[in-house]
Amino acid sequence: MFEDLVVVDFTRVVAGPYCTRMLADLGAQVIKIDALPEEVDKFEETISVEDAARLRSAGGISNNLGKRSLSIDLKAPDSGEVINRLLSRADIVVENFKPGVMESLGFGPKTCLELNPRLIYAGLSGFGQDSSRRAFGATAHAESGWLWVQQQAASVDEIFAPGVTVADLVTGSNAFSGILAALYAREKTGSGQIVDVSLMDSQFQMLNSVMEPILNGAGEHEFKSFRHPLYKSQDGKMISINIGNSRNWGRIAQAIGEPNTQMPDSPKLSDDLIRTWVANLSSEDLAARMDAHGAPYGITLTAYEAASHSHFQDRRMIADVPDPIAGSIRAVNSPLFFSDIQSEATEAAPLIGQHTEVVLHEIGVPDERIEKLISAHVIFQLPVIEPE
Numbered sequence: 001m002f003e004d005l006v007v008v009d010f011t012r013v014v015a016g017p018y019c020t021r022m023l024a025d026l027g028a029q030v031i032k033i034d035a036l037p038e039e040v041d042k043f044e045e046t047i048s049v050e051d052a053a054r055l056r057s058a059g060g061i062s063n064n065l066g067k068r069s070l071s072i073d074l075k076a077p078d079s080g081e082v083i084n085r086l087l088s089r090a091d092i093v094v095e096n097f098k099p100g101v102m103e104s105l106g107f108g109p110k111t112c113l114e115l116n117p118r119l120i121y122a123g124l125s126g127f128g129q130d131s132s133r134r135a136f137g138a139t140a141h142a143e144s145g146w147l148w149v150q151q152q153a154a155s156v157d158e159i160f161a162p163g164v165t166v167a168d169l170v171t172g173s174n175a176f177s178g179i180l181a182a183l184y185a186r187e188k189t190g191s192g193q194i195v196d197v198s199l200m201d202s203q204f205q206m207l208n209s210v211m212e213p214i215l216n217g218a219g220e221h222e223f224k225s226f227r228h229p230l231y232k233s234q235d236g237k238m239i240s241i242n243i244g245n246s247r248n249w250g251r252i253a254q255a256i257g258e259p260n261t262q263m264p265d266s267p268k269l270s271d272d273l274i275r276t277w278v279a280n281l282s283s284e285d286l287a288a289r290m291d292a293h294g295a296p297y298g299i300t301l302t303a304y305e306a307a308s309h310s311h312f313q314d315r316r317m318i319a320d321v322p323d324p325i326a327g328s329i330r331a332v333n334s335p336l337f338f339s340d341i342q343s344e345a346t347e348a349a350p351l352i353g354q355h356t357e358v359v360l361h362e363i364g365v366p367d368e369r370i371e372k373l374i375s376a377h378v379i380f381q382l383p384v385i386e387p388e
Contacts, residue, residue: 001341003027005091005183008083009067014137014165015124015199016096017059018172023092023179024066025334025343031086031359032057032067033074034352036380047383053325055352055382062331064349065321070360071353071380074105078378083107085363088116092179096124098134109194120182122175122195129196137165140199149210152225171202230300231275237283240298241290243270251295256281319345324354324385353380 002023007030009020024030034057037043043051057064070086072079083106087093093112095102102108102123109121109129126135141147141162151159178195186192204211213222230238243249249263249270256277264270278286283299290297301309312318319333334343356379360370373379 001026001338001343003029005029006086006089007031007092007094008086008090009033010093010095010097010102011124012058013096014059014063014168015171015175016094017063018169019122019124019175019179020067020094021063021065021345022172022176022334022336023094024347025336025345026341028092030067031355032059032064032069032350033083034058034069034071036071036073036377037352040377040380043380043383045383046386048386049325052351052382052385057350057352061323061329061349065319065331065345066347067350068355068359069350069352069382070356071382072356073378074107076376076378078373078376080106082360082363082365082373082379084115085365086359087112087119089363090116090119091183092120092122094122094124094175094179098132099123099125099129100132113192113194117191118186119192120179120186120195121192122179122182122197124171124175124197124199126199128198128201129194135199137167137171137199137203140167140171140203141165144200144203144207145210146203146207149207149225152223153227155225166206167199167203170206171197171199174202174205229271229275231278233278233281233283233286235282235284238300239278239283239286240300241274241278242296243267243274248295251293252290255286255289255293255295257289316344321345322348324348324351351382353382356381 005023005028007020007023007028009016009030009032011017011020020030020032037055057067057069070082072082074083087107103111109123112119112121123129125131126139127133138161144167146166147159147161150162154160175195175197178197182193182195228240228242230240233239241252243252243263246263250259252274253259253261253263256274258277261273264273281289287297287299306312307318315337317333317335319331320328321331323329331345333345336343357370360379365373370379374381
């Protein structure tokens, strides 16, 4: 779908690389801008596998699949000519520096759009492009109220941090959606624009159903936490069953073998009944019964067990992709499915500077100029990796 789109990716950490990985999965030509490696002058024409393994592109392997890496010192005066050549040919820029950093480097959003009026410039930040405050996903978790909501749902004395940086992931998804909307607008107007997405806003929007009563006058004493109950089966597995409504209750009751039991008026009584029923069944027996009657349920699994779930195998949600160090790796695939196109991880995540010379050739930088930029440590081209 996006094979004709060029993305210049200045991102690192989680939210930005997560967003641009989604673009790469749809075929976009994502050029990852990486800083020069430390001690760049020690690298010669060849490099050991051990040294190469330390040159992973910023943002991790999974979130960089399908991208190419151009390694460049953005603070070097001569870097401007390279970046400007890229920007003039690009469709999308994505960055998640602290607001103001891109301006200080000479590539702020207004400058980029003046150079290329069709450019979609997506800036991901902690508090928005009009704030200079630094933040990570954990900042948004804390200040959006989400950690408090989780504490209330868990009924524990202390606030606790989540096991996944949700704010980063939802911000990356929101940025991806914003970029698509801006691309659609460009089809109608011919002009690009700035997409401003923040960790705080994204995490807050995720809490919209929680915030609705609060924003409309409900006091803290009226707050009711929402948490899907879990029930322990005979073999000790925890089972998630969402009652929902009377129709769904009927499916559950039939599956359990209590088809004539009406749904109680009290949620607590409903909860107690299901807890008693589940306790008398093994998780395997319960799953078979629920499947037979179309009742929704979930057997809690460890992450290790989930990695072997038949659903993910059947849906091709685990991809085998090449890797310049390991030969190949397995990674989570794209969750987007279409009738006429593919969205998937098919290419390796780059090492720092792996594609510097190739990309510069594509944008018309002469060989002699490339050699001078490498010698001056303005850019870095990954040497040939020696086999073990």
